[in-house]
Amino acid sequence: MNWFGFGFSGFGQIRPADVSGQVTCKVSTPVLISDVCRSCVVRSDCRLRASWSSRAHVHHTDCGSHVCVSGSSEQVCGDVFPESQGCTDALISEKYLTLNFTDRVECWEIQQPQNKLVWKREQDLSDHTGHSAPLPLVPGGYVMPRPPFFRPLCSKLCAVSLALGTEHAVLLTSDGTVYSWGSGSHGQLGHSALTSQEEPQIVEALWGVPIRAVSAGSWHSASVSTGGDLYMWGWNESGQLGLPSRGLEEEKRRTNSGNTDQTVNKDETNQADVFISIQAFPALVDVHNVSEISRISCGSRHTAAVTGTGDLYTWGWGHYGQLGHCTENSTDEPTLVDHFSSHRMCVKDVVCGSWNTFVSAVPKEQPPS
Numbered sequence: 001m002n003w004f005g006f007g008f009s010g011f012g013q014i015r016p017a018d019v020s021g022q023v024t025c026k027v028s029t030p031v032l033i034s035d036v037c038r039s040c041v042v043r044s045d046c047r048l049r050a051s052w053s054s055r056a057h058v059h060h061t062d063c064g065s066h067v068c069v070s071g072s073s074e075q076v077c078g079d080v081f082p083e084s085q086g087c088t089d090a091l092i093s094e095k096y097l098t099l100n101f102t103d104r105v106e107c108w109e110i111q112q113p114q115n116k117l118v119w120k121r122e123q124d125l126s127d128h129t130g131h132s133a134p135l136p137l138v139p140g141g142y143v144m145p146r147p148p149f150f151r152p153l154c155s156k157l158c159a160v161s162l163a164l165g166t167e168h169a170v171l172l173t174s175d176g177t178v179y180s181w182g183s184g185s186h187g188q189l190g191h192s193a194l195t196s197q198e199e200p201q202i203v204e205a206l207w208g209v210p211i212r213a214v215s216a217g218s219w220h221s222a223s224v225s226t227g228g229d230l231y232m233w234g235w236n237e238s239g240q241l242g243l244p245s246r247g248l249e250e251e252k253r254r255t256n257s258g259n260t261d262q263t264v265n266k267d268e269t270n271q272a273d274v275f276i277s278i279q280a281f282p283a284l285v286d287v288h289n290v291s292e293i294s295r296i297s298c299g300s301r302h303t304a305a306v307t308g309t310g311d312l313y314t315w316g317w318g319h320y321g322q323l324g325h326c327t328e329n330s331t332d333e334p335t336l337v338d339h340f341s342s343h344r345m346c347v348k349d350v351v352c353g354s355w356n357t358f359v360s361a362v363p364k365e366q367p368p369s
Contacts, residue, residue: 001348003048003057004030004339007299007322007356011053013071014356028321028328030339030359048360049092050353052300054110056081056092069097072110083108083115091135093145098135105138107149119149137162142169157200163298165216170223171200176210178203178223186219187280188234194280205281206231217298218354223282228292228308231282238301239332240316242285246275248332287313287334299352304359305334310346312337312359320355 005014010025014033017023047058054071067084069092081097084090089100096118099106107119123139136142141152142162153159153171157179161172168182168189179200180189187194190203206223209231213224220234220241232241239245287293292308302316302323313334314323321328324337337359340347345361352358 001046001360001362003033003046004359004361005033005055005356006030006324007353008052008320009356011071013050013053013055013353016070026320026328027356028318028324029326030324030337033358046360047089048349048351048358049090050351050356050358051092051094052354053094054092055353055358056090056097058087058090067097067099069110081108081115083117089135091143091145096145098143098145098149100135100138105135105143107143119147121150133160133162136164153200161214163214163216163221165221165298166218166300168216168219168221169200170214170216170221172211172214172223176212176226178206178211178214180221184280186235187278188216188219188221190221190233190280190282192281194278203282213296215296215298215303215352217303217352218300220298220301220303222296222298222303224293224296228294230285230287230293230296230305232285232303233279233282235301236276236279236332238317238330240298240301240303241276241279241283241332242287242303242315242334243276243279243283243332244274245332246277248330249275251330285334290334295350297350297352297357299357300354302352302357303334304350304352304357306347306350310340310348310361310364312340312347312350314357322352322356324357324359 006027009015009027012023014027015024049056057068059066067081067090068078069081070078084099087099087101091098097108097110104123105121109116109118137159143149158174159171160174163170171179180203181197181200184194184196210226211223212226215222222232236243236245237247239248290307293305294308295306297304304314315331315334318330319328340361344364346364347361349360
């Protein structure tokens with residue numbers, strides 16, 4: 001399995017600095033990440049996590065498990081994080097790397113010349129509630145990328161997945177129910193209002209729809225049902241919900257300044273009533289010619305989805321090339337990233353950083369002759 005990246009690479013997290021120390025800030029075409037691991041044989045269960053300036057790979061190899069960190073001003077591309085040996089999972093933020101071990105969870109401040117342990121919590125091995133769930137979930141609660149690092153969660157929620165946005169959280173339970181809490185200023189909680197919630201509250205619009213995956217961007221959220229339907233809600237300023245965006249339409253009009261005033265007024269009459277700035281409850285999003293979504297990931301203001309047939313679609317803010325369409329244009333229409341289909345590759349997973357996108361893909365199986 002190969003990992004590819006595109007979008008913001010100002011810290012070398014996608015394309016490393018050249019011999020002169022210069023980095024390519026914008027990468028609009030998927031490029032193979034060549035430093036996934038410099039040693040040992042990496043198995044197929046390599047997991048990637050991303051932040052604005054960094055990415056971290058959790059490697060399970062024949063030599064054991066460890067984390068490699070790339071990007072940020074504190075790390076050389078592809079460095080093994082020394083304190084990560086034996087960890088099972090990791091999360092990276094601008095300042096901290098959180099490491100999950102069988103018996104403990106640790107938070108390290110990334111700094112040179114030596115990383116600093118800033119928080120640690122022992123885990124009761126007899127308590128298996130949430131123990132197998134990915135970070136930020138840990139037994140008894142979840143871990144934040146800033147102090148206070150540990151936040152408790154009610155065990156009755158039976159959480160299996162938790163996505164953290166800039167100011168909100170979206171949680172998935174074992175029975176497919178979605179909860180959210182935090183700031184609701186942009187409708188990102190999906191409760192049909194712009195108010196905030198201090199405690200987890202059920203997203204009632206999804207009640208009765210079994211959900212299998214959730215994701216959170218800076219101010220938008222997404223979920224995928226067990227049937228492969230995509231639901232999105234929150235801020236749509238850059239078209240990140242896959243719904244008509246007034247901001248993008250106005251940008252198009254400014255670009256096409258040669259249009260007559262009469263044509264512009266006609267467009268306004270026809271389209272003004274369908275623009276969506278904030279979607280305060282989950283909306284079913286149609287991806288053209290796609291019957292099933294298998295994976296979803298939200299960046300700061302863009303979204304990426306993997307289909308049941310292994311294709312990748314992206315939409316939203318594209319200023320740094322994070323949509324992978326060989327341009328820096330934004331779009332409110334889910335659009336196929338044809339790099340992978342044209343190279344006969346099947347996309348298996350997608351992970352969005354704030355301004356970039358990372359994709360794992362394998363060659364498509366050749367049909368029998």
